[in-house]
Amino acid sequence: MTEAQSNPCVIVxxxxxxxxxxxDFALRPAPASEFGVAAEVLYLSIDxxxxxxxxxxxxxxxxAPGEPMESELIVRTVxxxxxxxxxxxxxxxxxxQARVRLPEQALVPIAEGLDPPSLAxxxxxxxxxxxxxxxxxxLKPASGQTLVVSAAAGPVGATxxxxxxxxxxxxxxxxxxxxxxxxxxxxAGFDGCIDRHAPLGEGLDxxxxxxxxxYFDNVGGAVLQAVMExxxxxxxxxxCGLMEQYxxxxxxxxxxxxxxxxxRATMRGLVVYDHxxxxxxxxxxxxxxxxxxxLAYREAVFHGLQSAPTAFCxxxxxxxxxxxxxxxxxVPSCEAPSGGLQAx
Amino acid sequence: MTEAQSNPCVIVxxxxxxxxxxxDFALRPAPASEFGVAAEVLYLSIDxxxxxxxxxxxxxxxxAPGEPMESELIVRTVxxxxxxxxxxxxxxxxxxQARVRLPEQALVPIAEGLDPPSLAxxxxxxxxxxxxxxxxxxLKPASGQTLVVSAAAGPVGATxxxxxxxxxxxxxxxxxxxxxxxxxxxxAGFDGCIDRHAPLGEGLDxxxxxxxxxYFDNVGGAVLQAVMExxxxxxxxxxCGLMEQYxxxxxxxxxxxxxxxxxRATMRGLVVYDHxxxxxxxxxxxxxxxxxxxLAYREAVFHGLQSAPTAFCxxxxxxxxxxxxxxxxxVPSCEAPSGGLQAx
Numbered sequence: 004m005t006e007a008q009s010n011p012c013v014i015v016x017x018x019x020x021x022x023x024x025x026x027d028f029a030l031r032p033a034p035a036s037e038f039g040v041a042a043e044v045l046y047l048s049i050d051x052x053x054x055x056x057x058x059x060x061x062x063x064x065x066x067a068p069g070e071p072m073e074s075e076l077i078v079r080t081v082x083x084x085x086x087x088x089x090x091x092x093x094x095x096x097x098x099x100q101a102r103v104r105l106p107e108q109a110l111v112p113i114a115e116g117l118d119p120p121s122l123a124x125x126x127x128x129x130x131x132x133x134x135x136x137x138x139x140x141x142l143k144p145a146s147g148q149t150l151v152v153s154a155a156a157g158p159v160g161a162t163x164x165x166x167x168x169x170x171x172x173x174x175x176x177x178x179x180x181x182x183x184x185x186x187x188x189x190x191a192g193f194d195g196c197i198d199r200h201a202p203l204g205e206g207l208d209x210x211x212x213x214x215x216x217x218y219f220d221n222v223g224g225a226v227l228q229a230v231m232e233x234x235x236x237x238x239x240x241x242x243c244g245l246m247e248q249y250x251x252x253x254x255x256x257x258x259x260x261x262x263x264x265x266x267r268a269t270m271r272g273l274v275v276y277d278h279x280x281x282x283x284x285x286x287x288x289x290x291x292x293x294x295x296x297x298l299a300y301r302e303a304v305f306h307g308l309q310s311a312p313t314a315f316c317x318x319x320x321x322x323x324x325x326x327x328x329x330x331x332x333x334v335p336s337c338e339a340p341s342g343g344l345q346a347x
Numbered sequence: 348m349t350e351a352q353s354n355p356c357v358i359v360x361x362x363x364x365x366x367x368x369x370x371d372f373a374l375r376p377a378p379a380s381e382f383g384v385a386a387e388v389l390y391l392s393i394d395x396x397x398x399x400x401x402x403x404x405x406x407x408x409x410x411a412p413g414e415p416m417e418s419e420l421i422v423r424t425v426x427x428x429x430x431x432x433x434x435x436x437x438x439x440x441x442x443x444q445a446r447v448r449l450p451e452q453a454l455v456p457i458a459e460g461l462d463p464p465s466l467a468x469x470x471x472x473x474x475x476x477x478x479x480x481x482x483x484x485x486l487k488p489a490s491g492q493t494l495v496v497s498a499a500a501g502p503v504g505a506t507x508x509x510x511x512x513x514x515x516x517x518x519x520x521x522x523x524x525x526x527x528x529x530x531x532x533x534x535a536g537f538d539g540c541i542d543r544h545a546p547l548g549e550g551l552d553x554x555x556x557x558x559x560x561x562y563f564d565n566v567g568g569a570v571l572q573a574v575m576e577x578x579x580x581x582x583x584x585x586x587c588g589l590m591e592q593y594x595x596x597x598x599x600x601x602x603x604x605x606x607x608x609x610x611r612a613t614m615r616g617l618v619v620y621d622h623x624x625x626x627x628x629x630x631x632x633x634x635x636x637x638x639x640x641x642l643a644y645r646e647a648v649f650h651g652l653q654s655a656p657t658a659f660c661x662x663x664x665x666x667x668x669x670x671x672x673x674x675x676x677x678v679p680s681c682e683a684p685s686g687g688l689q690a691x
Contacts, residue, residue: 062609223604242604256600260567260586264616265406272608 007032012100013072013311019057022250023319027057028072028312039104040086042078047099048124049305049314049327050074051154051221054249062274071098072311075129077113077120078103079333086110094123099311101331114286119302125158125326126300127289129275133243134162134219135285136278138170141241141271142217146171149211151230153199154221154246156183158300158326161191162289163219165298168192172217175210177203177226179321186324190299203229214238214266222246224255231258234266243273250319301325307332351376356444357416357655363401365594367663371401372416372656383448384430386422391443392468393649393658393671394418395498395565398593406618415442416655419473421457421464422447423677430454438467443655445675458630463646469670470644471633473619474502477587478563479629480622482510485585485615486561490515493555495574497543498565498590500527502644502670505535506633507563509642512536516561519554521547521570523665530668534643547573558582558610566590568599575602578610587617594663645669651676 016029035041053074055061066072073096080091085107087093093110097103113123125131137159138144144167152160152167155176164174164187176187176196184196197206207215207229214235220227224247234240248255263270292298303323305314311329318327360373379385397418399405410416417440424435429451431437437454441447457467469475481503482488488511496511498504499520508518508531520531520540528540541550551559551573558579564571568591578584592599607614636642647667649658655673662671 060605220604227604242607245605245608248603248605254603254605257603259592259598259601260564260571260614260616261404261589261592261598263586263614264589264618267616267618267621269613269615270604270607271613272604272611274608274611277611 005032005034007034010035010100010102011308012098013308015057015066015068015070015072017068019054019250020252023054023057023312023316025312025316028315030309031071033071033098033100035100035102036104039106040080040084040110041082041102041104042080042093042110043102043333044076044078044097044100044331045092045333046077046121046124046331047308047311047329048075048129049311049318049329050129051244051246051249051318053315054319055245058249060254063276071100073098075124076103077123078105078110080110084110086112092117092120094128099308099329101308101333114290121302121304121326121328121330122300124328125302126162126293126298127286130158130326131162131289132278132282132285133159133273133275134166135289136275136281137219137241137243137273138163138166139281140278141269141273142167142219142239144170144172144217147173148216149173149175149213149235150217150219151175151177151207151211151215152219152221153177153226153230154244155187155193155196156301156324157221159243160219160221161187161300162298164193165191165292167217168194169292169297175207177222180324183324186299186301192299199226204232207233219243223248223257228258231262231268234262234268236267238266238268240268240270241273242270303327305329349376349378351378354379354444354446355652356442357652359401359410359412359414359416361412363398363594364596367398367401367594367656367660369656369660372659374653375415377415377442377444379444379446380448383450384424384428384454385426385446385448386424386437386454387446387677388420388422388441388444388675389436389677390421390465390468390675391652391655391673392419392473393655393662393673394473395588395590395593395662397659398663399589402593404598406620415444417442419468420447421467422449422454424454428454430456436461436464438472443652443673445652445677458634465646465648465670465672465674466644468672469502469646470506470637470642471630474670475506475633476622476626476629477503477617477619478506478510479633480619480625481563481585481587481617482507482514483625484622485613485617486511486563486583488514488516488561491517492560493517493519493557493579494561494563495519495521495551495555495559496563496565497521497570498588499531499537499540500645500668501565503587504563504565505531505644506642508537509535509636511561512538513636513641519551521566524668527668530643530645536643543570548576551577563587567592567601572602575606575612578606578612580611582610582612584612584614585617586614647671649673
């Protein structure tokens with residue numbers, strides 16, 4: 004077996020139509036690049052924004068059929084580099100593959116002792132920074148105000164809710180299952196949850212009788228419309244994700260601008276890459292909250308490179324619970340399968 | 348003839364369907380109220396937001412069939428009051444009628460010597476404040492950035508453009524006629540104008556090759572969509588008017604939220620009543636600019652109460668040019684029919 008055969012990568016076999024299926028992906032022999040720092044991959048980050056890349060609709064660019072899937076990774080270097088001595092754990096964007104070579108400057112060492120290291124892909128990584136930046140720079144929660152967050156059990160949504168709760172807000176999550184709602188209420192301190200399959204307007208009216216002061220939108224579509232119809236005066240809306248439309252062929256319209264005018268609302272687009280300047284304070288605050296037990300999180304862990312397409316398809320179908328990652332074969336399996344606080 | 352017969356008011360005869368027609372209104376005998384300060388009406392303000400009130404879709408409330416039309420007025424008191432001695436010129440909301448009685452606290456004296464006094468309904472009134480607040484609090488123009496403003500020859504649009512131009516921005520107007528575009532370029536210093544009947548995307552691409560940093564929206568609909576597709580990074584969008592949909596029965600959808608995310612744009616709803624705290628600085632700055640000849644404006648003046656329905660219908664059909672007012676019979680006709688700087 005050649006190196007290329009023994010170190011395959013996941014490629015996009017065809018552009019998904021609607022919800023992706025595992026057959027949209029394939030394993031293809033592919034040697035690691037000859038240049039860059041050699042590293043073994045410990046974790047793949049599985050994220051909704053990748054669906055947008057497959058449709059060519061994401062700010063970070065398209066991934067076309069035939070090209071390798073790529074996302075953020077946690078790697079362990081196997082040679083010395085500017086990132087540190089052999090064995091340094093780092094995050095970097097790279098292909099879905101067991102062994103890689105990555106440009107030295109692309110490797111960012113993660114905090115020592117992070118257990119599991121995959122937290123640097125979740126609550127202490129890009130999703131955590133997304134939540135932190137959205138709360139700090141767009142939502143600006145005030146005590147007594149009402150927040151609604153969609154995809155609330157995901158790593159972004161759950162963190163947004165808990166940060167706003169810590170600032171004194173009432174926090175209502177929109178979720179895809181009763182199990183997720185239970186966890187948000189019991190472990191993450193949410194004041195209420197609405198099942199997205201139930202009549203949304205009724206749920207919002209019941210939970211937000213004085214209107215919605217803050218909305219963190221991970222989904223767009225009908226949920227965004229229903230929330231916009233119920234904004235309180237001077238509401239803030241962070242537009243972050245488009246889960247409802249990632250699987251659609253046509254770009255649907257959005258809410259009428261009159262809803263923004265009526266509420267004198269401020270809507271702002273949130274792309275995490277613009278907020279790297281907040282990463283250090285995010286890591287400090289969120290890791291402190293995790294240590295003191297005031298920030299709950301969950302991971303949905305899949306095992307081995309071959310599970311990556313399934314992990315992604317389940318995520319996009321709303322069938323994962325918590326930050327979705329793939330743990331590669333090189334990670335000892337003594338780690339807990341799912342981190343975070345559990346409901347008491 | 349009774350007082351009620353000699354002092355009729357304009358009422359809404361029926362809810363307009365689509366573009367309003369004069370037959371949607373009627374003159375009805377109506378005495379002035381018995382309470383409040385007696386005043387004669389000099390000018391009626393004719394504004395697009397009134398169409399929203401006729402459909403029950405405006406923040407200031409509905410005007411139903413059978414009820415008097417009302418808007419901001421310029422009046423001259425005919426008795427002493429807290430607003431000043433007999434003969435004081437003041438602005439106030441009130442019915443479309445020649446002689447009125449208005450609550451004392453509703454009368455706000457206008458600056459002395461304002462010539463014509465109708466400027467307090469236009470560039471130095473609510474439209475001026477709308478423009479000033481939008482520029483100061485939402486657009487925040489930076490030198491070298493590109494502004495697009497729709498309904499650009501109206502009193503809000505033309506003022507927005509000139510304030511942004513003074514701040515060093517490139518200013519592109521969207522207008523309904525070549526005549527309006529000529530005036531904006533020659534008298535108001537706009538860098539370019541696009542006819543809203545021409546292919547809008549092409550016009551925007553030609554005039555804004557680096558994207559649109561600021562958009563002041565008076566219209567919504569297809570114009571808003573075309574602009575949103577061309578926003579530059581970190582764009583600011585002031586949502587103020589909905590001219591394109593005021594005449595529609597159904598509320599149409601708006602742009603997809605992905606356009607906001609892609610541009611990391613900030614959209615904010617602008618309702619002038621929230622920004623009264625800026626009125627004094629607006630009056631100071633804009634009247635200074637008018638005195639020094641650096642702020643052009645226009646008025647479209649109709650004559651007599653009976654012309655008010657026609658004035659409103661022409662405004663809503665895009666057939667007026669400048670701030671639309673009705674000059675009542677009690678105003679001596681020696682005033683110029685249209686104020687403002689003229690093209691050289």
